[in-house]
Amino acid sequence: MTQHLIIGGGPVATNAVETIRQFDAAAKITLVSDEPAHSRMALPYWLAGQVPREHTHTADAAYWQKLQVDARIGLRATQLDVPGKRVTLSDGSAVAFDRLLLATGSTPAPLPIPGADLPGVQHLWTLAQTESLLRIADAKPRPRVCLIGAGFIGFIMLNAMYKRDWHLAVVEREAHVLPRMLDAGAAAIVTQWLTDKGVALHCGASVKRITQSADGSKSVELDHGDKLDADAVIIGIGVRPNVELARAAGLKTDVGILVNDQMQTSAPQIYAGGDCAQAAVLFSDKPEVLAIQPTAVDHGRVAGASMAGQNVSCAGSLNMNVLDCCGLQCVSFGNLGTAQTEAMTISNPADNVYRKLLWQGDQIVGSIFVGRANDVGMLTDVGMVKGILQTQTPFGEWKKYLAENPFDIRRPYVATKVAHKLAQTTLLGRPAKARGYRFGNAQPTTRVGPFHGIYVNTQ
Numbered sequence: 308m309t310q311h312l313i314i315g316g317g318p319v320a321t322n323a324v325e326t327i328r329q330f331d332a333a334a335k336i337t338l339v340s341d342e343p344a345h346s347r348m349a350l351p352y353w354l355a356g357q358v359p360r361e362h363t364h365t366a367d368a369a370y371w372q373k374l375q376v377d378a379r380i381g382l383r384a385t386q387l388d389v390p391g392k393r394v395t396l397s398d399g400s401a402v403a404f405d406r407l408l409l410a411t412g413s414t415p416a417p418l419p420i421p422g423a424d425l426p427g428v429q430h431l432w433t434l435a436q437t438e439s440l441l442r443i444a445d446a447k448p449r450p451r452v453c454l455i456g457a458g459f460i461g462f463i464m465l466n467a468m469y470k471r472d473w474h475l476a477v478v479e480r481e482a483h484v485l486p487r488m489l490d491a492g493a494a495a496i497v498t499q500w501l502t503d504k505g506v507a508l509h510c511g512a513s514v515k516r517i518t519q520s521a522d523g524s525k526s527v528e529l530d531h532g533d534k535l536d537a538d539a540v541i542i543g544i545g546v547r548p549n550v551e552l553a554r555a556a557g558l559k560t561d562v563g564i565l566v567n568d569q570m571q572t573s574a575p576q577i578y579a580g581g582d583c584a585q586a587a588v589l590f591s592d593k594p595e596v597l598a599i600q601p602t603a604v605d606h607g608r609v610a611g612a613s614m615a616g617q618n619v620s621c622a623g624s625l626n627m628n629v630l631d632c633c634g635l636q637c638v639s640f641g642n643l644g645t646a647q648t649e650a651m652t653i654s655n656p657a658d659n660v661y662r663k664l665l666w667q668g669d670q671i672v673g674s675i676f677v678g679r680a681n682d683v684g685m686l687t688d689v690g691m692v693k694g695i696l697q698t699q700t701p702f703g704e705w706k707k708y709l710a711e712n713p714f715d716i717r718r719p720y721v722a723t724k725v726a727h728k729l730a731q732t733t734l735l736g737r738p739a740k741a742r743g744y745r746f747g748n749a750q751p752t753t754r755v756g757p758f759h760g761i762y763v764n765t766q
């Protein structure tokens with residue numbers, strides 16, 4: 308009987324476990340995670356008060372039992388012995404494996420400035436950090452929060468805090484917000500939108516130090532002298548893949564743990580995926596770390612199937628960021644522009660509309676969209692462009708058509724049979740199965756909130 312060991316409790320780990328079980332009912336599976344299995348992507352909904360903490364969880368003891376998984380929650384893997392095929396845990400015990408999956412995720416980068424260790428200055432990445440910010444907010448009716456770093460994940464949390472009507476300020480070192488997700492034109496529209504919503508943006512500024520006064524409130528001092536008052540300071544300046552276990556054991560690493568299309572590391576019996584792995588990416592000629600949920604899910608499923616002896620592969624993930632920015636939708640996919648790409652851009656800041664298609668020859672290799680949630684056209688076009696990118700469909704003569712009719716993606720989408728190609732695409736050679744876990748056996752319900760546009764007629 309094969310012994311599988313999974314380190315981690317995020318989407319890579321849960322998807323891998325479920326996939327192994329689909330292919331092998333008898334294998335022994337052990338999972339070690341220092342946090343309960345949960346989805347970090349769900350943390351903003353908890354922070355916004357839209358769901359209770361438990362809804363962020365993706366498995367519980369009963370579910371692990373149902374899948375016959377020996378789940379060791381609350382323990383860390385501290386050492387990996389590759390030739391001995393053993394992992395040592397934080398309680399001193401050791402677990403042997405035939406196949407191991409490193410699903411250790413990433414850790415937010417520290418901010419090396421005075422005051423970064425003050426109470427109330429924190430990252431917003433884990434269950435514990437979300438809880439600690441909610442505790443600060445409980446003590447103040449409308450807390451003042453200063454977010455350092457205007458990146459994708461930081462802005463997801465900004466959106467949650469905006470829903471709570473907190474006082475918000477953002478400091479970003481680069482010249483514009485969302486520097487790795489949007490170009491300057493799209494970011495200018497987002498900047499105006501956020502400013503109109505009362506979010507104070509400070510781009511092109513660095514934080515010099517954070518100080519605290521006797522009543523516990525903070526002062527965030529910028530390099531050009533401005534000072535921002537805050538009850539809490541959130542550091543969101545990027546993440547680093549958790550590669551230490553792999554690196555110390557002699558596995559090949561670069562920024563992340565290097566893996567092939569089967570998610571296999573340099574040691575064939577050891578796999579890695581998600582935020583900790585550096586793998587093939589669509590429209591890039593080198594492997595990259597794509598620290599996003601869809602990549603984590605795909606990696607987990609491919610790693611699990613590979614570990615269970617299936618011949619599958621993940622030939623490249625699509626870089627995708629989809630963000631509700633306080634009511635303005637921002638999306639980017641793929642390659643956001645290089646010397647080799649050619650751009651088609653439509654910009655109408657007065658109407659909060661921005662669209663950019665990036666081409667290499669007759670193929671779309673990337674795109675940026677900004678628009679309001681009730682712009683149905685934009686939202687359907689976003690879906691179609693994602694499919695075009697995922698199928699890597701060349702457009703031939705339709706490129707000229709799009710240059711003349713930039714809002715009509717539907718015709719080339721249909722003509723080049725993208726939907727047909729998508730319908731035939733599966734990651735594991737068969738349709739995906741629904742997850743077997745729902746917290747409290749809850750069934751899906753729909754609540755129409757203020758952030759639903761008029762196009763979502765769910766009643």
Ligand SMILES: Cc1cc2nc3c(=O)[nH]c(=O)nc-3n(C[C@H](O)[C@H](O)[C@H](O)COP(=O)(O)OP(=O)(O)OC[C@H]3O[C@@H](n4cnc5c(N)ncnc54)[C@H](O)[C@@H]3O)c2cc1C
Nearest residue numbers: 315316317318319341347383384412581582598599600603
């Ligand atoms: C607030 C927030 C919102 C997000 N929203 C989005 C979004 O909208 N869209 C999107 O695409 N992505 C989003 N992401 C990113 C997404 O959540 C991650 O890409 C994804 O969680 C990565 O999955 P993973 O399994 O690789 O790692 P993780 O989910 O980080 O899971 C790794 C787990 O392993 C545990 N672990 C690590 N080392 C050890 C060890 N040595 N021993 C035991 N356990 C260990 C960690 O504590 C952690 O629980 C968001 C992230 C955050 C923080």
